[in-house]
Amino acid sequence: MRDAEQALFSGGLDSFELMQRAGNAVAEFLHANWPEGRIQVLCGPGGNGGDGFVAASQLAKLWRDVDVFCLVPREDLKGDAAKAAALWEKDIRPLEDALEAPHDIVLDALFGGGLSRALEGTVAALSQRGGRVVSIDVPSGIDGFTAEPLGPCFRAEGTITFAALRPAHVLLPAAAYCGGVFVADIGVPVKSRLLENSPLLWGKRLPQPGQSTHKHQRGHLAVVSGPAHATGAARLAARAGLRAGAGLVTVLSPPDAIQVNASHLTAVMLKEFSKREDVCDALETATVAILGPAAGVSSTTRENVECLLGSETKAVLDADALTVFGDDSEALHKLLRPSDLITPHIGEFTRIFGDLLETSSNKVDATRKAAEIAGCVVLLKGADTVIASPDGTAIVNTHATRWLATAGSGDVLAGIAGGMIAQGVDAFTAAAMASWLHGESGRRVGAGLISEDLEKQLPEILSALHGEKR
Numbered sequence: 001m002r003d004a005e006q007a008l009f010s011g012g013l014d015s016f017e018l019m020q021r022a023g024n025a026v027a028e029f030l031h032a033n034w035p036e037g038r039i040q041v042l043c044g045p046g047g048n049g050g051d052g053f054v055a056a057s058q059l060a061k062l063w064r065d066v067d068v069f070c071l072v073p074r075e076d077l078k079g080d081a082a083k084a085a086a087l088w089e090k091d092i093r094p095l096e097d098a099l100e101a102p103h104d105i106v107l108d109a110l111f112g113g114g115l116s117r118a119l120e121g122t123v124a125a126l127s128q129r130g131g132r133v134v135s136i137d138v139p140s141g142i143d144g145f146t147a148e149p150l151g152p153c154f155r156a157e158g159t160i161t162f163a164a165l166r167p168a169h170v171l172l173p174a175a176a177y178c179g180g181v182f183v184a185d186i187g188v189p190v191k192s193r194l195l196e197n198s199p200l201l202w203g204k205r206l207p208q209p210g211q212s213t214h215k216h217q218r219g220h221l222a223v224v225s226g227p228a229h230a231t232g233a234a235r236l237a238a239r240a241g242l243r244a245g246a247g248l249v250t251v252l253s254p255p256d257a258i259q260v261n262a263s264h265l266t267a268v269m270l271k272e273f274s275k276r277e278d279v280c281d282a283l284e285t286a287t288v289a290i291l292g293p294a295a296g297v298s299s300t301t302r303e304n305v306e307c308l309l310g311s312e313t314k315a316v317l318d319a320d321a322l323t324v325f326g327d328d329s330e331a332l333h334k335l336l337r338p339s340d341l342i343t344p345h346i347g348e349f350t351r352i353f354g355d356l357l358e359t360s361s362n363k364v365d366a367t368r369k370a371a372e373i374a375g376c377v378v379l380l381k382g383a384d385t386v387i388a389s390p391d392g393t394a395i396v397n398t399h400a401t402r403w404l405a406t407a408g409s410g411d412v413l414a415g416i417a418g419g420m421i422a423q424g425v426d427a428f429t430a431a432a433m434a435s436w437l438h439g440e441s442g443r444r445v446g447a448g449l450i451s452e453d454l455e456k457q458l459p460e461i462l463s464a465l466h467g468e469k470r
């Protein structure tokens, strides 16, 4: 078992006691969700198999029809797995027999945290049979730490794990093999929290105006525009921020882009900046500013970032505001504050955090380390988006759609986050809200999606979350 896994289960608790609690939880989970049918329990030689033996004996007590198969003979089992097998009084058959044995549901208790190599032979063949599979801890064949299949692996309808989610339960591609994931509390303390994004985490904290609220109480979002040929990104972010509920939104525009911005903006306000002081002055009246979308990789962008991070205004930094520090990322890390949010995609992440992705065991670990290094909230974009705060708490969002892979969709995401921060939501929660709302908007549009469509979905989605009919 790897260190990270061991740390999760520290606390001086008796390991066989934990195995019994785990196995009992597996039996309850399976019986509650798959109440009928003959169960084939496939046990491995270690702790995962041990959980399987406990679950099998408990399921038999619930009058379920259970057959148990094991990769190794009973007499070769050791430690807790041997103790658990002793609870199963009937036959333990060789694993090969499972290939042809009649069954309706498979309980996959082959390997969990101790998988050390790709599945082969009978185990590999069993993993490819299809059918209804419930996995213990993680579908066997998936490396729970890198969140990648090591080779052939089981595809579960449901997975039960213990104490806390692991990266494999929420990161792609592993998450797609887990089915519905249930976390059983087996009474062990959890050190760092990993959560799956959902309105259940933040729905009650969505900002909402009171009966007599005025716009100035809903915060002021500023978005810095790029030059005349690159203004659309800022407007996408600005309109999304307004839809998300910011009371006032201003696009700060360089002089050459004023005309083009003016001809496209209505509810969003416009203000010109020509030199550094103007940006600083304009930013001072804002609650939060978004800087980076199509801003240009230029000394002006860098100066604007420095000015923003030296002010009282909170920051959402994206795209060029990050890239501009590519050869001097430590300077950026020093300037960032805990209330700031940065939203890199993988390319931008690599520019400002070097090889962190390659040197970490998975995207969650890399994003957590990045948040610690930069001292701010980091949202790493992708089909699975990871949000981490410097204290180690992390949320993974897979509530999205591949149709979001289109120009400008990241600008909308930054805009929604900025709109939430303007209304007083902390950067971590705002990032979680934004990534879910962005994903839900994308799902509602589907094929043919362009970034302009996304903000138009927000009124309906937000109304539903507020429990208001439209």
Ligand SMILES: NC(=O)C1=CN([C@@H]2O[C@H](COP(=O)(O)OP(=O)(O)OC[C@H]3O[C@@H](n4cnc5c(N)ncnc54)[C@H](OP(=O)(O)O)[C@@H]3O)[C@@H](O)[C@H]2O)[C@@H](O)CC1
Pocket: 001, 005, 006, 009, 015, 018, 019, 020, 022, 023, 044, 045, 046, 047, 048, 049, 051, 110, 111, 112, 113, 114, 115, 116, 117, 118, 119, 120, 136, 137, 138, 162
């Ligand atoms: N920690 C706790 O307190 C709790 C832990 N719990 C449970 O324990 C599980 C972790 O147990 P674990 O560490 O024994 O690892 P596990 O996944 O059973 O496998 C290791 C064995 O498999 C073997 N093996 C590996 N790959 C193989 C392959 N491809 N093909 C063939 N063999 C292979 C490997 O052999 P080796 O690599 O040494 O050659 C070794 O013998 C965890 O997932 C959870 O279910 C719960 O009870 C809750 C409390």
Ligand SMILES: Nc1ncnc2c1ncn2[C@@H]1O[C@H](COP(=O)(O)OP(=O)(O)O)[C@@H](O)[C@H]1O
Pocket: 319, 345, 381, 382, 383, 384, 385, 400, 401, 402, 403, 404, 405, 406, 407, 408, 409, 410, 411, 412, 413, 438
């Ligand atoms: N295949 C995908 N599945 C789900 N979401 C995706 C996918 N590809 C991109 N996204 C989402 O779309 C957005 C793209 O952002 P980004 O790469 O910054 O684009 P842009 O710079 O064009 O705005 C991110 O929020 C990302 O998480």
Ligand SMILES: [K+]
Pocket: 048, 108, 109, 110, 111, 112, 135, 136, 137, 138, 139, 140
């Ligand atoms: K398993």
